[in-house]
Amino acid sequence: MNTQSDLTWLPATGVQLRKAGVQFDAIRVDGEKGRDVADWLARMTGGDPGPIVETATGRRGVYFLVPVGSVSHRAWPDGVTRFTASAGHVSYIPVPALNGPTWPLSWRYRPTTPDRLVHTRLLCTALHSQE
Template sequence: MNTQSDLGWIPHAGIQLRKAGVQFDAIRVDGGHGRVLADHLARMTGGTPGPIVEEANGRRAVYFLVPVGSTSHRTWPAGVTRLTAGPNRISYIPVPALNGSTWPLTWRYRPTAADHLVHTLLLRSALHSPG
């Protein structure tokens, strides 16, 4: 795994919001379905699906960090929220530190390299498959 300095978008402590469209965009899936989807995607990729953040409270959201612009011009099923940037649109994605107190956010799957994000087409495929 790269050091935290190689992944400059990860905070050194706590949680920070990152503006979508700069380093990445995100797909948010709420509830248990997001966790099942994350694990299914991990099986599809040999355990390295890319960075996935999960929330322990509220809507129990799961955030799949995907390449900038990769979610546009595609249909997404109900229950999926795209966090992107564009004309008259700004979204923010919560990102926890790799270590320390970050509750209610944690890494379900930690980032492994600066340029390794969740593959958008694999994510769409996993959303449409039974698991």
């Protein structure tokens, strides 16, 4: 696995917000459904589904970090929240550091390389199959 310095969008410590549409966009799926889809993607990709962040509080959201521009023109099932940028709209995605205290955020699946993100079409297919 690469070091944190290879992944320039990662915070050195704690948690930071990253503007959608710069390094990545995101899809959030709340609760156990998000965790189940993340684990299914991991099985389908040999354990490297791309970076996936989970929250331990509230809706217990799971954030799938996907390529910029791959979110807005797809039909997503109900219960999915899109984090993307467009004219007059800005979204921010919470990103934890790789190490140290980041609660309530953590990595369900850590980023491995700067260009490795969750495959959007595979994610969309997985979500539709669980409707």
